[in-house]
Amino acid sequence: DGGITQSPKYLFRKEGQNVTLSCEQNLNHDAMYWYRQDPGQGLRLIYYSQIVNDFQKGDIAEGYSVSREKKESFPLTVTSAQKNPTAFYLCASSDRGAYGYTFGSGTRLTVV
Amino acid sequence: AQSVTQPDIHITVSEGASLELRCNYSYGATPYLFWYVQSPGQGLQLLLKYFSGDTLVQGIKGFEAEFKRSQSSFNLRKPSVHWSDAAEYFCAGIGGGATNKLIFGTGTLLAVQP
Numbered sequence: 001d002g003g004i005t006q007s008p009k010y011l012f013r014k015e016g017q018n019v020t021l022s023c024e025q026n027l028n029h030d031a032m033y034w035y036r037q038d039p040g041q042g043l044r045l046i047y048y049s050q051i052v053n054d055f056q057k058g059d060i061a062e063g064y065s066v067s068r069e070k071k072e073s074f075p076l077t078v079t080s081a082q083k084n085p086t087a088f089y090l091c092a093s094s095d096r097g098a099y100g101y102t103f104g105s106g107t108r109l110t111v112v
Numbered sequence: 113a114q115s116v117t118q119p120d121i122h123i124t125v126s127e128g129a130s131l132e133l134r135c136n137y138s139y140g141a142t143p144y145l146f147w148y149v150q151s152p153g154q155g156l157q158l159l160l161k162y163f164s165g166d167t168l169v170q171g172i173k174g175f176e177a178e179f180k181r182s183q184s185s186f187n188l189r190k191p192s193v194h195w196s197d198a199a200e201y202f203c204a205g206i207g208g209g210a211t212n213k214l215i216f217g218t219g220t221l222l223a224v225q226p
Contacts (some may be wrong), residue, residue: 040200
């Protein structure tokens, strides 16, 4: 079945370490997105990519980096510059013509 | 600025009662509108979407939503709530243009009493 796979589901890291969250899709979608979710704040867009080798900052890109070397993959790196990295991270993809997003099941990152 | 607002942070209803979750949008033109549901620790599942045409949209799990341009609203409804409907619900919109950026409301947490 087609879908989006995020791994790992839970991730623990020490403060000051960079960490990379994986997102893979087999839906042949052009666009991919990373959102951060915090209680009471909804989902906030970190980065998005509409095509391979191109990506754009979202509303809260500081302290994060991404790459889009393959259509299927859009990994997110949470750097030590991110002041409050503990959160639930959701990856999504969309077919531009359909204007619908498909979401992964998320990665919960805890920094201690 | 484009925005989506969900005025209710938390709602509790009794099982079998009707449900209405509110959503208001602010866009220059008619946006594409969506309702998603999220169970704890999970991703988001699409319930329904509105692009154009009939303003009453049917979705999965017995949900429907009505687009009202005059009120800038897209409220989600269900005639009879089941205990399994307890979850967080997000309204979202896309304003068009060159990108498909989806803007979310802050969510409404639904609790269902037996």
